[in-house]
Amino acid sequence: xxxxxxxxHPELKKPALCDACAGIQRNWRRAPGHAELVQGTNRKEQxxxxxxxxxxxxxxxxxTAWEYENDKVNLHAGWSVLGxxxxx
Numbered sequence: 663x664x665x666x667x668x669x670x671h672p673e674l675k676k677p678a679l680c681d682a683c684a685g686i687q688r689n690w691r692r693a694p695g696h697a698e699l700v701q702g703t704n705r706k707e708q709x710x711x712x713x714x715x716x717x718x719x720x721x722x723x724x725x726t727a728w729e730y731e732n733d734k735v736n737l738h739a740g741w742s743v744l745g746x747x748x749x750x
Contacts (some may be wrong), residue, residue, distance in 0.1 A: 679743075680724035690740045691733065698722040711735045718744070 680698075687693035700748055704717040714733040721728070733739035 683726050687739045689738045
């Protein structure tokens, strides 16, 4: 078995991020985003300690879909990549 057999489509593993998106610190509360993130929908989710707000964003430059979790109790909430916009 070769490395290609184990990882046949490495380009599908993660979206190509622009420099601004690549600079976003993930999973850290209060880390800044960047100016080309366009805010989308938000929703509330219940956690053990109460409600948190999750807001979706899409980068205008590279199309990466992001989600920001605003959880004042969890220091490791914050930015996470959802994937390329439109499921590409």
